[in-house]
Amino acid sequence: MKIKIPLLLKPSVPIFARSLLQTKINLYLIEFAINSLLRAKSKNIFILVVFTLLTSLLTSVFLITSSIKYELQSTVNALPQITVQKIKAGRHYDIETSVADEILTIAGVSEAVPRVWGYYYFANAGVNFSVVGIEQYASQYKESLAKVVEKFDFDELGSSMVVGQGVKEVMSANYYGDYFNFIKPDGSLQKVALAGVFDGETELESNDMILMPTELVREVFDMREGKATDIVVKVPNVDEITTVASKIKLLYPDTRVITSSDLQISYQNIFNYKSGLFLALFIISLFTFFMIIYDKASGLSSEEKREIGILKAIGWRVDDVLKEKFYEAFILSFLAYLFGVLLAFGFVYIFQAPLLREIFVGYSQLKTSFELPFVFDIQVLFLVFFLSVPIYVGATIIPAWRASTLEVDEVIR
């Protein structure tokens, strides 16, 4: 066994230079550490593989969670601040558009827009399209719609529509290339030409969407003029949302007034329920990790103790031994951490988290697919780092320190 004597122990180096060198990283020690890792190749490769898998699992869980949270948040942010629906006999009913005019007079309201929209069930593909009416010159209640309106003139569109990517795919799979036949409530057909495809900001909200001029939506759903599906209300000062909502409820007792925070809570509830499953997975992987750590920390093999004894016998000090062990542990765990994180990024964002994702996707009733948006959250990386690397390093150094404080002859004997 070839042991290199570290530079800093050479007697010719003056004291002040020694202290200077000590603050720098000692390359000889690192070399020794790498060699020492390679000496127990099979054992260390095994630890590396298990460690990598664990960090990648942990990171994937966190990445998926933050991705879906982001997706949900952007969906919730795009929701109108207040939605007013008419309720008759416990069911959603068409609301009079004149209600919007009255809501406008409430102090604190800047916009009240009657929306004409609905779901159209396309039986051939077994999917629901959201058909949304667009009034070109009215104010748009959503940023994304305002962008679409800039691109397409719904006033000139006549009897044609603009659809989301998902709708386009479903339609062409059913041989509807440049038009689609809607079946009206009376059974007659309404042929609507396809004018274009838009990309939404998030996949969740736009994938199943069809945009048409409002009159055409009325035609398709047979909705009278003067009626709307619901009314969305914009309140510039968010502190006033609850006051405005309660005023609307007082004015129109037959309505259901939904505020954005209500919706946020219900979205969050679904999410929290699902993340319970994730938590179980998370606990299991963490538990496995700590088992390995515990195994390592519970003591060194006699061979390792012997090695430390020999090092001490030839003149190594305790802190040199500890440094060497630290390098060893750090190199191993940091490599595992890096591999794990890279693996997780590839798994989640390139392959879209094949198995893990299934746990979550069920939360949306939409039958349309969505992609996990790329969210780079530095906190996740730090969290996984501190959960893995320092703990492993600690678990290596503490027994090494115990062994190195023993008398040399006691260990070697």
Add this chain to the structure above:
Amino acid sequence: MKKTLLFMIILLSIQSYASEMFTKRASGKPIFIQEGEKKYWCPICGMSLKKFYKTSHVTEKKQFCSIRCLAVSVGSISSNNIKVVDAKTENLIDAKSAFYVVESDISGTMSEVSKIAFAKEEDAKAFSEEYDGEVISFQKAFEMAKKSLLSDIAMLQKKKEKMIYPMGKKIFSKKCQQDINLSNFYSINELKASLINDKLCKNLKGMQSQAVTLYLWEVKRANLLEKIGESITLSKDEKCPVCGMFTYKYPKWATQIFYGGRHFSFDGVKDMIKFYFDATKWGKYEGATRDKISKILVTDYYSQKAIDGTQAYYVIGSDVLGPMGNELIPFTQESDAKSFFDDHHGKTIVRFDKIVEKEVYRLDE
């Protein structure tokens, strides 16, 4: 009288709701008494006379969509020769001998309450039985119209400002010739006729023509400053000179005082007023005297837009807290201030020049 129905009124929209059997639209060929192309529209509001034919009134050479527009045009009814359309036969009859059904289920034209005229009393009675309501004379109906004028105008104005003017502006910039000389027109119906017939605007549909006309007539012609409505801009290093907090963190409460080119930002009206009365108390601000103030900006609580602080209404003693506790809450309009006052248990509403320094300090107690 069902209270909710009171609110379900038609304002400017073209259709008449809640009236599948009875519509205000002329069923046959309507009689227009005005001359020229403008005859199809009301000279006061620009709405279609054909669509609101059954509530239309005639005096001199003018035809109005409703008794409301008549009331706007003529102050009194003593001498004028006023005619009204009989909702039954759709002929013009003398208004003074007509029977009016008010407060029926039919929504009003340009007003909260509809007033529909009949030549025969039995027709009016039959109508009031079917759609509720009360039969009164023209005299009384006119008084009602005059009395509700202010509230009707206020209500319409809200809708116009929030929805119709912005819509009209968008349509105007996209579809119309930009060099329309508005001083060529004497009344709103002339403008509307010209917009449609002289092709000043291309391809106007439905209520778009009304939106453009209202925008041009009431905003552009009157040269009203369109409230562009920017919020106060704050840079990240600005601190409130009174409390030392960063103001960009509280954009909802931002206020500013400009001394010529220099300005100070505050995180609430309270701190701004303290500074306004005595700047030297808060540091070496000798230059910041009251006579050097060029502009005071405060953030309207409801719209979150920057408004002139000296013209605003302030509610004191409400239950809404700013970043520095109790606040003076600013509003552009008195009606907004009043409704906030009711909602949030305010104590007083004051104008800027009536704010007393001592009372502002009392807010901190």
